[in-house]
Amino acid sequence: MEIQKTFMEDMKWGLDNYKNLQLKFRDLWVAIVNKEVVVAGESIKYVEETASKLTGKSKEEITVIFVESGAHVY
Template sequence: MGDTNMPNQAFPPVPPTPREYWEDNDWANTHIAEIAAAYPNLWVAVVDKQVVASGKIISDVRKAAETKTGKTHFPVVFAESGIHVYTGQSPFSNQD
């Protein structure tokens, strides 16, 4: 079935997610109505309980937030406004 000659590789442990990530994620979830009103149908990056970047393409939003804040662990949420119905295609085809 599988290649039994593959060497065993030890991978380093995944570091824990920073506490600030979860605080920002909770803040975004609590304030999603206001975020959606201000940034309708956009991806939004949240750092230190504030929106630091937004846009239509999630990878661009992530890069902008990293450049602006120097951080790499932060929530990016979709500020959905209204009801969306997707048929026959991925709703987020612009993702990496």
């Protein structure tokens, strides 16, 4: 499966803007489409499904990242 260019651009945007995302979306999953957060929430399933409905894209085409507060222990 080939990774879409827009997926990679959205991933890069998310990483480049991570500090700003931490201010608004701390400890939430966020879906990024066209370099914008389209939905955020506590459940990755909710975020993927809602982003897919809002954008018409499949879940596999949507960049989803977890915005950490920095306090998580793995």
